[in-house]
Amino acid sequence: MKISRTRSTIGVLAVALAAGGLYWQQQKSALSPEQRYKLQAIERGEITQTVSANGTLNPVVLVNVGTQVSGTVTRLYVDFNDKVEKGQALLELDDSLLAAQARQSAANVRNVSAALDLARANEARMRALFEQEYVSRQELEQSIQTRRSSEAQLAQARAAADKDQVNLRYTTIRSPVSGVVVDRVVDLGQTVAASLQTPTLIKIAQDLSEMRIDSSFAEADIGKIRDGQQVRFTVDAFPERSFAGQVQQIRLNPTTQQNVVTYNVRVSLSNPDHILLPGMTAYVSIVVARREDALLVPNAALRFKPPEEDPGSKPVAGDVRGKGGKGGKHDRDKDSGSSGTVHVVDQGQLKAVNVQLGITDNRNSEVLGGELKVGERVVVGENAVTSGGKPSSVGMRLF
Known part of the structure; x- marks a missing residue:
């Protein structure tokens, strides 16, 4: 008995749904296109196309101070x-060992200097004796060689002493530039070892009033970016503010991660108030194209597709390339533009119109060619329908 009731209930629900769907379809068919669809007028205006990416704020010059x-x-x-x-x-740094080495080198210089004085005296004595023929020429030449060797040893000892003095001065680490200390990686009492790689002790940002952003743009966008283009960016620390910058350089060294190729685009900017700090994440937008007084079509109209069962839809008009382009003045861009289709209401029926498109700001697109005119209304969506046969933003309830 229960099974029979359940089957009866399911049958009633199926009939009700079918009847409701048929009724809703009949109501839609009875409506005029102006009631059934959302329409928006075509206008002229300014449009700006941008490309976006994330980046990191860095000082223009960041010096890593190390030790030798x-x-x-x-x-x-x-x-x-x-x-x-x-x-x-x-x-x-502790200079005890280096100071002792410097003193040892200085003492060696004095020792070699005394040996040189003796070699010079011996050479002078040998010359006097050679003139009186008391010594041979070989003995004279040996004294000359001893003097020259002592001079070379003295030069070597002085060079070693100078080296030790330089190393001794290196125990005091001095700043190579004027700036602000942004990082200190050593503490008092810590031992640092200078081997093949110089360790970093302190990082100094030379000037925080001028900074840069290192951002990564996909290869699909890099062809639109040029040096000198204007940049707007925001940071999480000041979400209500927008900052300005300029493209400084497109680095030719690509980075590939998971088969995605990106390029580093460096943006220069001024930071006179020092409110932007190194390491902040910047959300960068670069203006790559701008049009004034362009014919604009909503992107929603380009995405709209009429229902297949709509009896009032006319076939799509033929290609309009080369028809003079009532959409704008930028004929030079026609060959590079893409095409799209919009729908207008013509004599109570939908009419599909092909248009050639230029730049877009993700809300509107520039029309370069086609049969659209200012003031003409295009379909951007479909209205919901109530039981009273009027457009409504509330969907139909069956139960």
Whole structure:
């Protein structure tokens, strides 16, 4: 008994749904296109096309200060965010071993200098004796060779002493530029070792009033970007503000990740208030094209497709390339534009019109050619229908 009731209920519901669908279809067919579809008038205006990507804010010059000698940090003169001048002491390393080496080199210079004085005196004595024929020429030449060897040893000892003095001065790490300390990676008492790779001790941003953005753009967009183009960008720290910049350089070194090729586009910008900080994420938009007084068609109209059962839809008009382009002044761009189809209401029926398109801002597209005119209304969507046969934004409820 229960099974029979269930089957009866299902049958009633199926009949009700079929009847409701048929009724709704009849109501739609009875409506005029102006009631059934959402229409929007074609207008002229300005349109701007942009390409977007994410990037990172960096100082124009970021100097990694390292050390050429090893040692233990004994003094720290600067910390994070400190302003420093060129030549200012940043930190000092323990110089005990290097100071001892410098003293040893200085003593060696004095020792070799004394040996040179003796060699010169011997040479002078040999010359006097050779003139009196008391010594042979060979003995004279040996004294000359001894003097020259002592001179070379003295030059070598002085060079070693100079090297040790330079290494001793390197125990005081000084700033190579004027700027702001953005990172300090060593602490007091830490031992640093200078081997084949110079360790980084402190990072200094030379000037935070001028910064740059390193962003990655896909290869599909890179052909539209040129040096000097205007850039707008935002950062998460100030979502309500928009900042300006300029394309400085398109780096020719591509990066490939998961078969996606990107190029680094460097953007230069001014930061006079120092509110933009290194490391911030920037959401970059580059203006690649702009048109004024262009004929604009909504992108929703290009996406619209009439229902297949619509009896009032006319066949698509033929290709309009080369018909003079009532859509704009940019005939030079016609060959590079894409084509699309929009629908207009003509004598109570939908008429499909082919148009040739230019740039787009993802909301509207520029019309370069076609039969569209200013003020003509295109279909951008379909209205919902109520039981009263009037357009409504609320869908029909069966139960």
